[in-house]
Amino acid sequence: MATTTEKFQPPTVPRDSEGFVKSFNLSSYDCPEADDGCAFFDQYGFVVIANVFTSKQCAETISDIWNVFESFAEQSTRNDENLWDAQRWRRTGHEQVGLLGNASLWTRQIILNRQTPALHTAFATVLGTRKLLTNHDRYALFRPAQMHSERGTVTNLHLDMNPWIYLQDTDNSYQISVLSRLSYKRDNDWITENNEPGVKKYFLFVGIT
Structure with missing residues (x-):
């Protein structure tokens, strides 16, 4: 069966008179x-x-x-x-x-x-x-x-959490287990709160340690 590859066309976003996004x-x-x-x-x-x-x-x-x-x-x-x-x-x-x-x-x-x-x-x-x-x-x-x-900075799509892996945990047990161990005695705990529940689980999923 023949397949066709369509080039992605981004939508035209409305802009104001100065050229900024509406x-x-x-x-x-x-x-x-x-x-x-x-x-x-x-x-x-x-x-x-x-x-x-x-x-x-x-x-x-x-x-x-x-x-x-x-x-x-x-x-x-x-x-x-x-x-x-x-x-x-x-x-x-x-x-x-x-x-x-x-x-x-x-x-x-x-x-x-x-x-x-x-x-x-x-x-x-x-x-x-x-x-x-x-x-x-x-x-x-x-x-x-x-x-x-x-x-120039690195070219990347920066997501602190992998949404697909994150949503698979329907009862949030993994996220709760990570967050419950935080003592907030270090500033880095706030970064962990933001990143770890999704990122670490994703790394484990794809085999990165």
């Missing part, structure tokens, strides 16, 4: 734009909520990211791109994937951001429930790479 402003869980935002998410698999953080919160977060970066680099670098070399960048965490540090971060700004009511509104609206659980992770910072190919 975004939505949610003033409440049941505001008029909520249904439109959810419909967009159902169709394209993602949605942009534009009014989660204020301009002031964004500026404070950017400053905090640089504060964390410079604490690892041990010098002021944010205003001098000549200092954004690979040697300094490696001091800050995972250069190839842009992650800052090797464990969860607990700055004041990170804590404030995660408690922003508009952030809860955005996720609760799209996911259809106000009862949310979230992991606690870290920042990511990438250098402009268009004119510097050596700055």
